[in-house]
Amino acid sequence: MPTAVEERPVPAAVAEPLLSLRAVTKVYGEQRAIVRALHQVDLDIDAGEFVAITGPSGSGKSTALSILGCLELPSEGDYRIEGTPVQGLWPDVLAALRNSRFGFVFQSFNLLARTSALENVGLPLVYANIGLRERQRRAEAALAAVGLTGREDARPNQLSGGEQQRVAIARAIVNEPEVILADEPTGNLDSHNGGEVMQLIARLNRDRGITVVMVTHDVTWAAYAARQIGFRDGRIVADERKVAR
Secondary structure, three states: OOOOOOOOOOOOOOOOOOEEEEEEEEEEOOHHHOEEEEEEEEEEEOOOOEEEEEOOOOOOHHHHHHHHOOOOOOOEEEEEEOOEEOOOOOHHHHHHHHHHHEEEEEOOOOOOOOOOHHHHHHHHHHHOOOOHHHHHHHHHHHHHHOOOOOOOOOOHHHOOHHHHHHHHHHHHHOOOOOEEEEEOOOOOOOHHHHHHHHHHHHHHHHHHOOEEEEEOOOHHHHOOOOEEEEEEOOEEEEEEEOOOO
């Protein structure tokens, strides 16, 4: 009699990391003036993570963030977003990728001085060709999400440092990005305002599931992240995750 064919379980598909660096090197300058900012970096970041990148000045942490955000390309190695290679994409495709999938928060806020909070927040939607009425609606919702309802018409010089950084965060989330990339987001703030900004970023990660990759030199703010990655001399020297309790 014929024997039954043994059925073997089909392995589940392994999801690609959201962001993946493989043997990434970044070099600036030429010949005797060469600076190697990153050297053979391997890094995977999954959707929904909150990652703090730490290290001394010149360790390569901000360069890594720039590459993750498609602001720069590796000199060598491979960068992929959900398995899709970034190298070789046309500049306009990279620009659209940055605008649709990433929100950026910088230490210096980078707000337009003569422009209202509402208009500053709506700027990424201009690049996405969103109409005026919808831009205003989304910008108002983003400002409400960071606790700035009623401050839509205020210009940057009418806002405190903490409020300016909240406007910058609202601008970063107005396009509903998958990833927030924050470079020293508390660097220009006192400890009180810095704590409020960190609580806001942590809440966006927890409640909205936005992946957060943050560069910081401050261990207090790094402790908000569930994963801390240490850089030194262009290399990853530590990668630690909090143990769930």
